[in-house]
Amino acid sequence: MKVILQKDVKDIGKVGDLVSVAPGFARNFLFPRKLAMEATETRVSEYEHLKRVSEAKKKKAVAERQALLAKVNGIALNFKVSAGETEKLFGSVTTSDISRELENKGFSVDRRDIHLEEQIKVLGNHKATIRLGDNLETTVQIVVERA
Structure with missing residues (x-):
């Protein structure tokens, strides 16, 4: 019997997979626990449509994050904070x-x-890394000056 998994099932598959299982396993285990639904033609086509829409949204989100990182890349942020005579800040830049x-x-x-590589507690130049998902990261320059 072919079923579409609604949740991850160990040793069977992941959410949305179309798998073939024994009819008794489907009726007695998967269906009562709402782990799967029977794979009819309409459900399969409906699921494939939802999967395409989901993949398109993911691609769009990744493209937006890449565009944001491209704009932010190498930007310098200036902070004016109060500091003691030893250039140690009263507080920190978070x-x-x-x-x-x-x-x-x-x-x-x-x-x-x-x-941050380390907490920013002294005046000077520092670096911060912005990570937006898998393999999407950039560095910004942090300049801390006395107020």
Whole structure:
């Protein structure tokens, strides 16, 4: 019997896979637990359409992230903060601050996508990496000056 999986099933397949299983396994295990549905012609064509739409959305999202990274690449962000005489900051520059500054410049980047090599607690030049998904990353320059 052919079924379309609605959830990942160990040793059978992943969500959306069209698999062939024993009729008893489908009726007694997969269907009652809503792990699969019977693969009729309409359901298969409906699922294939949804799969194409989903893939198109994913490609569009990746293209948008790549365009954002291309715009942000190499940008310099300036922060004016108060610091002591030893150039140590009173506080620090955080990923939230960097995200807010990027938003002020017209780029929407979540603070969780920004990664710092180390906390920014001294004046000077620093680098932050922006990672947006698999193999999509760029670096921005952080310039911290005395206020």
